[in-house]
Amino acid sequence: MNKKAMHKLSYGLYIVTTKDGEKANGCIVNTAIQAASTPNQLCICINKANYTHDMVLKTGVFNVSVLSKTALFPLYQRFGFQSGREVDKFADYTAYKNAENGVPYIIEGTNAYLAVKVSQTVDLGSHTMFIGEVTEMEVLSEEPSANYEYYQEEVKPKPEEVGKTADGQTVWRCTICGYEYVGEELPEDFICPLCRKKYGEANGKKQELESPPLVSEFFRDLPVAEEEVKRISWLVAHHHTYTEVDGIDHQILLEADYLVNAGESSYSRENVQHMLETVFKTESGIRLLKSIYLR
Numbered sequence: 441m442n443k444k445a446m447h448k449l450s451y452g453l454y455i456v457t458t459k460d461g462e463k464a465n466g467c468i469v470n471t472a473i474q475a476a477s478t479p480n481q482l483c484i485c486i487n488k489a490n491y492t493h494d495m496v497l498k499t500g501v502f503n504v505s506v507l508s509k510t511a512l513f514p515l516y517q518r519f520g521f522q523s524g525r526e527v528d529k530f531a532d533y534t535a536y537k538n539a540e541n542g543v544p545y546i547i548e549g550t551n552a553y554l555a556v557k558v559s560q561t562v563d564l565g566s567h568t569m570f571i572g573e574v575t576e577m578e579v580l581s582e583e584p585s586a587n588y589e590y591y592q593e594e595v596k597p598k599p600e601e602v603g604k605t606a607d608g609q610t611v612w613r614c615t616i617c618g619y620e621y622v623g624e625e626l627p628e629d630f631i632c633p634l635c636r637k638k639y640g641e642a643n644g645k646k647q648e649l650e651s652p653p654l655v656s657e658f659f660r661d662l663p664v665a666e667e668e669v670k671r672i673s674w675l676v677a678h679h680h681t682y683t684e685v686d687g688i689d690h691q692i693l694l695e696a697d698y699l700v701n702a703g704e705s706s707y708s709r710e711n712v713q714h715m716l717e718t719v720f721k722t723e724s725g726i727r728l729l730k731s732i733y734l735r
Contacts, residue, residue: 451588455505455519455550456484457536458495459543465524466546467492468516470588472504475571482556483571485564491524496570500558503545508583510708511549513595517680519546532683534718540576548714551581599626619654682719695725702733709734 457466471485484504486493496502507515518529530536535548545553555576562569586595599612605622612621655673675693678686685691698719702712712733720726 453507453586453588453591455507455546456486456492456502457505457544458492458499458502460495460499464530464544465492465495466519466529468520480574481571482554482574483569485567485569487567493568496558497568501541501543502556503539503543504554504556505546505550506552507586508549508551508581509586509590510583511586512707512711514680515549516595535714547580551583551585552579553577691721695720695722699728
């Protein structure tokens with residue numbers, strides 16, 4: 441039996457959000473379909489391991505924000521690679537509005553949202569299917585919707601070719617932890633032995649776990665104080681963490697990293713403007729961002 445047959449199915453990508461009291465949360469799912477037209481009903485499937493699952497089960501309401509092809513990797517990271525049990529995914533995040541049901545929906549990198557009131561659930565084993573009536577919906581943009589194939593090919597970070605060995609073999613570097621693989625071609629199903637994750641699936645906690653030994657090894661024979669090495673290690677682990685910025689060095693690193701990524705990944709003007717308004721704080725960073733990307 442070839443399990444890759446499942447990969448031939450077409451999947452959309454959606455951010456499911458909900459709110460329990462003052463706690464808002466969300467996760468990314470690939471299953472959301474119109475179940476019936478009269479009444480207009482939507483069904484989604486959420487893994488039981490997700491915190492969002494438990495919140496929807498408790499509250500009986502959720503919103504579905506349809507991801508478009510303008511969605512950038514940091515948005516997937518925020519809602520797909522960390523758990524709401526451990527972090528507040530909406531902390532210092534402003535690219536959302538609240539629907540009439542009081543639940544946020546995402547306005548960055550999305551083209552529509554639907555608000556749903558749960559009417560029934562179906563236990564599917566690893567997942568629960570939530571079926572409910574659509575109470576509200578709006579089109580947010582005319583950008584085409586993203587699907588799983590588009591994410592894999594265009595959004596998910598890919599291994600970087602960084603050079604050649606003395607005998608001419610290619611050196612590939614993990615974009616998550618820095619591990620280097622040597623070979624003429626990178627295997628299609630390559631898994632980083634440090635991350636133990638396929639590319640694009642390593643979350644912030646994994647970065648925190650994997651970066652300290654790599655940084656320590658790099659500085660092992662250098663005259664750098666232990667406290668400085670610890671700080672550098674922390675910065676490496678949080679260079680894509682835009683919430684709870686800890687210190688001017690962290691702020692500068694975030695801005696410098698984005699200045700490079702915005703050009704390499706051809707970020708949209710809307711995304712750059714959003715980062716200018718929500719993340720950039722230093723005078724130099726703001727000046728560079730405006731002069732390079734917002735002229």
